[in-house]
Amino acid sequence: MSIPQSPFAALMDIAPRPPVVFADGQGSWLYDTQGKRYLDLVQGWAVTCLGHSPAPVVKALTEQAARLINCSPAYHNEQAVKLAQALTRASGLDQAFFANSGAEANEGAIKLARKWGEKHRGGAYEIVTTVNGFHGRTLATMSASGKPAWKTLFEPKVPGFPKVPLGDIAAVEGAITDRTVAVMLEPIQGEAGVIPAGIEYLKALRELTEKRGILLILDEIQTGMGRTGSLFAFEQAGIRPDVMTLGKGLGGGVPLAALLARREVCCFEYGDQGGTFNGNPLMCAVGSAVLAEITAPGFLDRVQAAGARLWKGLETLAVRHGYGAVRGQGLLLALDLKKPVGPAIVEQALADGLLLNAPRPDTLRFMPALTISDTEIAQAMTMLDGVCGKVGG
Numbered sequence: 001m002s003i004p005q006s007p008f009a010a011l012m013d014i015a016p017r018p019p020v021v022f023a024d025g026q027g028s029w030l031y032d033t034q035g036k037r038y039l040d041l042v043q044g045w046a047v048t049c050l051g052h053s054p055a056p057v058v059k060a061l062t063e064q065a066a067r068l069i070n071c072s073p074a075y076h077n078e079q080a081v082k083l084a085q086a087l088t089r090a091s092g093l094d095q096a097f098f099a100n101s102g103a104e105a106n107e108g109a110i111k112l113a114r115k116w117g118e119k120h121r122g123g124a125y126e127i128v129t130t131v132n133g134f135h136g137r138t139l140a141t142m143s144a145s146g147k148p149a150w151k152t153l154f155e156p157k158v159p160g161f162p163k164v165p166l167g168d169i170a171a172v173e174g175a176i177t178d179r180t181v182a183v184m185l186e187p188i189q190g191e192a193g194v195i196p197a198g199i200e201y202l203k204a205l206r207e208l209t210e211k212r213g214i215l216l217i218l219d220e221i222q223t224g225m226g227r228t229g230s231l232f233a234f235e236q237a238g239i240r241p242d243v244m245t246l247g248k249g250l251g252g253g254v255p256l257a258a259l260l261a262r263r264e265v266c267c268f269e270y271g272d273q274g275g276t277f278n279g280n281p282l283m284c285a286v287g288s289a290v291l292a293e294i295t296a297p298g299f300l301d302r303v304q305a306a307g308a309r310l311w312k313g314l315e316t317l318a319v320r321h322g323y324g325a326v327r328g329q330g331l332l333l334a335l336d337l338k339k340p341v342g343p344a345i346v347e348q349a350l351a352d353g354l355l356l357n358a359p360r361p362d363t364l365r366f367m368p369a370l371t372i373s374d375t376e377i378a379q380a381m382t383m384l385d386g387v388c389g390k391v392g393g
């Protein structure tokens with residue numbers, strides 16, 4: 001007699017996943033194959049920014065799929081042109097290159113900076129990045145990331161990414177040499193547990209990089225597209241980077257990312273950069289639909305109001321259960337639990353029909369749909385209160 005195989009046996013086991021299988025989603029709700037519903041405050045890691053299967057994304061996908069799906073990056077297509085125009089106009093940057101994942105966009109940013117260094121800074125190639133920063137899972141972006149657990153993984157690393165602690169401007173100054181071409185960071189470190197770089201630090205970095213003639217690269221893959229209450233997080237610091245990457249929310253759930261840069265920095269030559277699926281009309285049509293929603297009058301005001309409401313709810317919860325502070329911006333928030341009860345809370349919440357993420361054992365991260373309703377926020381807080389009561393401290 002043979003032992004029945006797990007239905008998951010054909011999938012590479014790359015993360016500890018609960019034995020739940022999701023089949024449907026609508027707005028802030030997911031449904032598993034048993035029909036049980038879950039209030040989703042993870043949203044694919046801040047990816048499905050308009051919620052699950054939102055009408056504008058479904059419409060863009062179905063309409064564009066019937067017209068043109070892919071015509072090769074060897075030719076221009078209507079949708080890539082349209083999205084590049086809209087994103088450059090919205091960001092104040094001049095040119096865009098589209099990619100299929102955040103890591104790929106960051107890989108492009110690294111290549112662009114190195115090319116610029118080769119042309120304009122005597123072959124400089126080092127990019128100063130931050131301790132605990134996260135930029136993706138390709139070899140170069142893992143090397144650029146400052147995740148302590150990755151330090152000895154997949155050796156040898158791609159060289160050229162000296163790390164500094166986030167928030168320490170003197171450390172950045174000390175790390176800049178003739179070999180330095182750029183400073184690269186997230187405006188709010190997401191995977192590290194929602195750690196804001198801080199407005200003063202971002203301003204100081206902008207000033208410093210300008211003075212030293214090097215590039216400022218902002219990884220807005222998690223913070224961009226309205227997540228922090230403004231279209232891009234850099235706007236809140238009153239600065240503009242030389243290079244920015246977008247991903248996650250840009251596609252509202254479909255694989256779409258972008259590398260944007262100032263004209264003077266855009267120095268790729270033919271053959272330097274490309275990709276089979278890059279800038280395909282199907283994904284770009286979705287990107288335009290998502291951007292139109294987020295920039296519609298009142299949308300970002302709603303995100304700010306929802307963020308404030310969630311913040312208040314979490315503060316109330318923290319007082320009731322003896323947790324610590326709330327941090328973050330807009331609808332990218334974290335709650336300091338002060339104890340390593342995060343995984344237990346996430347597990348109990350799943351059982352109770354609430355999807356949460358604990359990026360660190362002592363931290364819960366909240367990245368709901370930007371369209372989450374007041375009622376759903378209240379529902380989430382009630383459910384979480386119950387979960388915390390069950391888990392205890």
Ligand SMILES: *Cc1c(COP(=O)(O)O)cnc(C)c1O
Pocket residue numbers: 100101102103104106134135136137186190191219220221222247248
């Ligand atoms: C998710 C993320 C990435 C990587 O994006 P992928 O699409 O998973 O490759 C890079 N940087 C930041 C800040 C992210 O949050």
